[in-house]
Every structure is written in C-alpha cells, then in structure tokens.
Amino acid sequence: xxxxxxxLSKTPLHRxxxxxxxxxxxxxxxxxxxxxxxxxxxxxxxxxSLTFNDLKKLLRTTDGNLSVHARKLEEAGYVACTKSFxxxxxxxxxxxxxxxxxALEKYLNHMEALIQAMKK
Numbered sequence: 001x002x003x004x005x006x007x008l009s010k011t012p013l014h015r016x017x018x019x020x021x022x023x024x025x026x027x028x029x030x031x032x033x034x035x036x037x038x039x040x041x042x043x044x045x046x047x048x049s050l051t052f053n054d055l056k057k058l059l060r061t062t063d064g065n066l067s068v069h070a071r072k073l074e075e076a077g078y079v080a081c082t083k084s085f086x087x088x089x090x091x092x093x094x095x096x097x098x099x100x101x102x103a104l105e106k107y108l109n110h111m112e113a114l115i116q117a118m119k120k
Contacts, residue, residue, distance in 0.1 A: 031076055032107045036061060036069045041078060041104050044096035049082075052092040070094060078103055 032038055039059045043050060050058070056066050073079040078100030082093045096104070 028110060029103055029107045031072065031078070032103060034069070036065060037073055038107075040066075040070060040073060040094070041096060041100055044079065044094060045101065045104055049093050049095040052094070055094065073100065076100075076103075 032041055036059065040055060043055060043058055052063075052066065052070075055070070056063065059066065070079060070081065074081050076099075077097055080095050080097050082095070084091050084093070
C-alpha cells in the first residue's frame with residue numbers, strides 16, 4: 001500500500017494539455033465517409049439545392065438507397081429536406097446546412113492531411 005501511495009504522490013497535479021491525436025483514418029467522420037452519403041453532401045455542396053430525382057440520377061442509385069442515406073444526413077443536421085407539391089406531383093428537395101458544410105470541410109481537410117502524411 002505504501003508503494004502505491006508513493007507512486008501516486010509522484011504524479012504531477014498540473015499536467016500539460018494532451019496533444020492532438022495524429023490524423024488517422026480511424027478519426028474520419030463515418031457519417032460522411034460512406035460512399036453514397038459523401039456523394040450526397042458533395043453534390044449539395046456544389047449546388048444550392050437538388051431534388052430527390054436529380055440526386056438519384058446524379059448518384060445512379062435507387063429510391064430506397066438514396067432515401068435511407070439522405071435521412072441519416074438529415075437526422076445528423078447535415079442536410080435539410082423540404083417537401084412540397086409541383087402541381088399534383090410531390091417534390092422533395094435537399095440542401096446542405098451550415099453544419100453539413102462545416103462537417104464536409106472538416107472531412108476534406110482530414111483527408112488532405114492523411115494524403116500529405118502518406119507522401120512523406
């Protein structure tokens with residue numbers, strides 16, 4: 001017991017702040033990293049908004065696949081979804097939120113750092 005107390009007494013009370021962990025693939029935003037979701041946020045970053053059908057054609061995917069991935073991004077606050085009618089036809093439109101734009105920027109910066117680390 002005395003040895004344990006002696007070891008504890010040598011522990012400094014004031015420690016340096018922890019260093020930032022190195023940029024690793026494990027630290028990537030998994031929500032954006034998935035191929036279809038990355039495609040959605042990238043397409044929306046390049047456009048002010050896109051309809052469901054525009055995204056479906058652009059990403060060459062099915063209704064169900066796009067719907068599931070868009071909903072995950074919407075739940076995270078990365079994408080805003082607006083539903084309306086054009087005549088009698090339903091229209092679903094998506095736009096990237098500020099949160100989504102910041103998350104994409106952070107993701108891209110992280111990927112660039114990984115690429116630069118691999119080139120060294």
